[in-house]
Each structure stands twice: as structure tokens, then as C-alpha cells.
Amino acid sequence: MVNVGNVAADQLRSYIERIERLEEEKKSIGDDIRDVFAEAKGNGFDVKTMRQVLKLRKMEAADRQEAEHMLDLYLVALGMAMPAAEGEMEAA
Numbered sequence: 001m002v003n004v005g006n007v008a009a010d011q012l013r014s015y016i017e018r019i020e021r022l023e024e025e026k027k028s029i030g031d032d033i034r035d036v037f038a039e040a041k042g043n044g045f046d047v048k049t050m051r052q053v054l055k056l057r058k059m060e061a062a063d064r065q066e067a068e069h070m071l072d073l074y075l076v077a078l079g080m081a082m083p084a085a086e087g088e089m090e091a092a
Contacts, residue, residue: 003009037047056064075081 037050040050041047059067072081072084076083
């Protein structure tokens, strides 16, 4: 192993090459994801809504409910939605 200024050159090269390969794989996967979204759009699905669904599916149920509650609260505060009925607020 060659050491240059206390740096193991072979080990460093190995890390750099591994990262480069992973970056290529990441780009390829990103391209594949774009292709799937394009296919879905071609079949009439709304890609923007699909992205929102994916984001929500990654969240824990409690976090998702809290985010939805805050969104509803802000929409009502801005006059963009009607307040929920008393029974609906308590059920949520």
C-alpha cells in the first residue's frame, strides 16, 4: 500500500471508485424512475399527485395525520377551505 502524506492511496482510490460506481447506479435508477412516471402520465395518471402519495406512504401514520391536520388548519385560516364540523374535528 502506497502512503502519500499519511494517506493510503490504494484504499482512497478504492473508495473513490466505489462511490463513482454507486453514483452511476443512482443515475440509472433515477432514469428508470423518470421512465415509470412518464409511463404513468401516458396512461392518464397525475404525476404530481403520485409524488405526493409516495411522500405520504413514507411517513408514519401519526406524522401523516398531523401533517394533514396542519394543512387543513392553514387552509381554513387562509379562507381556502371550510372549517370541519365539530364531530369531524373530534374524530380526527
